[in-house]
Amino acid sequence: MKVFKTSILLIPILCSLVCAAPPKNVIFYIGDGMGFEQVEAAEIYTGSPMFFNVESNFPFTADCTTNSLDGLTDSAAAGTALATATKVANGVISMAKDENGQDIELFTLLEQAQAQGKSVGLITTVYLTHATPATFGAHDWSRNNTDSIGQDYITQTFPNILFGGGGYGLTTTNTSDCAVHYMAVNNSTDFALIAPDGDPASPEFFAALFGNGYMPRKVDYLDTSYPYPFLNEMTTKALQILSENPNGFFLMVEGGQIDTACHSNDIQYCVHEVLDFNDAVRDGYAWVQTNVPSDTLILVTADHETGGLHVDGTVDDDGYPNDTWTTGGHTSTPVPVYAWGVNADMVLGTMDNIDMFEVCTADNTPNPAATNPYPKNGAADIALNVTLQWTSGDGASSHTIEVWTDAGPISSETVGEALYPITCSAGTIYYWKVDEYDAGGNLIAEGTEWSFTTVFPPSAPDGLYPSDGLEVAVDIELSWNAVSNADGYRVFLGSSTEPIRKVSDQTETTYSPNLTNSESYSWYVEAFNDAGTAMSEVETFTTESLPLPEPFYAVSENTVIGLLVEGDRFSLASIDDNYERLMEVSNVPNKNGYSTLEHVWTFNIGNAVSAEFYVDAYKSYSSDGDDFVFSYSTDGVTFYDMVTITNTEDPLAAQVYKFETAPTNTVYVRVQDTDHTKGSQNMDTLWVNQMYIYASEGMIIKHYKASQPDPADCVTSVSIDQPLKWTPGEDAERHEVYLAEAEEDLVVPVSLGAGTTTIDPSTILGASLSEGKTYYWRVDEVRTVDGIEIVATGDVWRYTTAFPTTGCVPALMRIESITTTLEAGPKGTSFGVATVTIMNNCGEPVKDATVMGHFTGSFENEPGVVGTTGEDGTVTFRTTASVKKPVWTFIVDEVTHDDLKLGSF
DSSP states (O other), rough: OOOOHHHHHHHHHHHHHOEEEEEEEEEEEEEEEEOOOHHHHHHHHHHHGGGOOOOOTTEEEEEEEBBBBBBOHHHHHHHHHHHHHHOOOOOBBSEEEEETSSSSEEOOOOHHHHHOOOOEEEEEEEETSSSSHHHHHBBBBBBOOOHHHHHIIIIIIIOOEEEEEOOOTBBBHHHHHSOOEEEESSSHHTTTTOOOOOTTOOOEEEEEOOOOOOOGGGGGGGSSSSOOOOOOHHHHHHHHHHHTTTOOOOEEHHHHHHHHHHTTHHHHHHHHHHHHHHHHHHHHHHHHHHOSSSSEEEEEEOOESSOEEEEEEEEEESSSSSOSSSSSSEOOEEEEEEEEEEEGGGOOOEEETTTTHHHHHHOOOOOOOEEEEEEEEEEEEEOSSEEEEEEEOOOEEEEEEEEEEEEEEEEEEESSSSEEEEETTTTTEEEEEEEEOOTOOOOOOOOOEEEEEOOOOOOHHHHHSSOOEEEEEEEEOEEOOOOOOOEEEEEEEEEEESSSSEEEESSEEEEEEOOOOOEEEEEEEEEEETTTEOOOEEEEEOOOOOOOOOOOOEEEEEEOOEEEEEOOOOTOOOOOOOOEEEOBBBSSSTTTOOOOOOOEEEEESSSOSSSEEEEEEEEEOOOOOOEEEEESSSSSSSOOOEEEOOOOSSOOEEEEOOOOOOOOOOEEEEEESSSTTTTTTSSOOOEEEEEEEEEEEEEOOOOOOOEESOOTTEEEOOOOOOOOOEEEOOSEEEEEEEESSSEEEEEEEEEEEOOOEEOOOOHSSSSSSOOOOOOEEEEEEEEEEEEEEEOOOOOOOOEOOOOOOSSOOOOEEEEEEEEEEEEEEEGGEEEEEEEEEETTTTTTBBBBBBBEEOOOGTTTOOOOEEEOOOOTSSEEOOSSSOEEEEOOOOEEEEOSSSSSOOOOO
């Protein structure tokens, strides 16, 4: 049973009809499933831009988000948002519940136009009771009730024009026999006879129903005549008929089969449906220029993107773009909006699909009052540091802004610009209004009261898996439940040999760590947002005991070049504070007097079919520090690179190199510095904690995560054109590659097939990289197990591009040095004193860097310390207690700065 609108619902609607002056005519084009890549695909094929993608034709553009109440939208929910400015669940056709739980029909753009005495029409290339046209002309809780939707057209909303596919609730019989008696046709010959009768007072109703379902695909008729009218022909005829009404018209035109093509991942089908849609926009635009140019809005957009299409600019032998698809369904990728005419200037930046209703209906007459508040009135989850913004009233030169809460006034100031920064408290309702004044200081409009609620701190994550006491596989994926108000999650992980520490920042609720067999782990998750953090319970689990071969340690070592080697521990078997320290030397014969180091270890590993090399090492900080490269040889003459040590702090984890073909018997492992030039004379030091080779007659362990990044993690002076490369994880069927200037922005990947492990970074960013910037990247590996996709979340790597050859722009900072001394205390005791120096990439001391750290050894009970660097870039910490003959170190836990990132250069 239909539930019609109540008088309560009609009151605000009728007011808008009387008081507003929206565009007289609206042509609303919807490319179903058409994202930016679908547009580009058609442009690659034709070699020219789509008509609606030319700025001189459509000067106003925007990105549009499309999510429904269920998240990823379908056409019914997206169409309802476009037609009614209301978010609904998927499958719903312009219906909702009121505050009493009663069914209500949402007022659509088509119905509003009819209430203003305008003529209206619906055109599509799928059947007319399909989801998108239905949201404008019908009301139902399910898009599948096509018979009911068809009855809505011919018994309730009566669109003047119904052109498209027939069947599914609409026939030439039921349309011609309905209350308004449509002229109903089903072939091109009869369609040509449809024409306006020249009498504006005579309502005209036309139904052109072609076939029984979708109209034929354009791609199937490239070499022969199409059996029905094309979309542009239906559009032009509809405009001729609707424009006879002196009150104006509303026309929705859908390119409905772009979506169908993309569900099938069929690029040829997609291209020709986009071209058909483009022709309809072009001809509608041309008709408007001649007939009703001054009071018409043309709006071109999509309900959502389908297929996750990506085109790289190349073409196949038939001229179609080479394509990559990530799904056969819809995506949340923003879609384009193009606008021309009345209210077109409202289309800008990033919008949501519910904003299109206002573009079609807004009053553009002068208004002296402040409008368009940001945050929007009633908005929730607003950041604590927010800048209040609004659109100035016409004629306003200054603005008096008042802000208050339920507890009382916050501020009242007069400002010249239409923005006002404010720092808020978490979980609080703020009220504000803006009074507008002219140049003479006269009040021209009192402000409307607006409100917003700031974000609450997140809830503590729960549902952690693995949980206490579980024994799990070594390739387990950590997971937890999403919590309200979380901007992201920090994952902390430790083991019996490593303290709990942060290992990853995640926007999703999963993380794939590198685990070891037969090990105990502890972990927890911290949710965070602007308002604070919330920590989960700490969970513990163990990994299953899979047989691993005994590691092979070095049996001898030899300093080829370099004089200083501290710690005669060539086996390097223990994980403790006893590192082997190797330092470069200078004035080496035949090396031009520059600093060098070369050290070789010898391993005897016997016969093996698989082998892996592990090394846990880090290097010193210095202004021109070299990286250290580990390589291997089976003859002691020819060496092959394995891993590069770029990190300048203890990584607490080994780097791994998996031999493509296992060496046998004697293996030589060499470490060298990477630069023997005059500009790199600092005496760099390498610390090696543990190093060994696993060798086995069978498979050792599967590594599902991507590894061995190139550029290597933390490397600097990288060319902006250098491609990203990596070693794929075992069994990977797809690679999801992320790249961004900030770790938290690693959210939109580019998908690559299993055989592709290199990519141009500009392909991911959509633009060239900048010089002297740090970039973060990650590769997630996707494999299928028992029909289920499993994602091995990659480690986050970073590298810094080369700085310009002229000038230096501070962008990065690093820990230049940590100096420890003793200060005499009472009765033969000593205090520990640590001085940390922070420098930027231009070689200058960094002021106002916040340094957090802690003392170890004899001072391990000291609380953590925090300090700020001075003009000389240093900050000094002193223990509160003194002990006799202390043995200790100082460790920097974190360094932050408002303008600089911590990096390596």
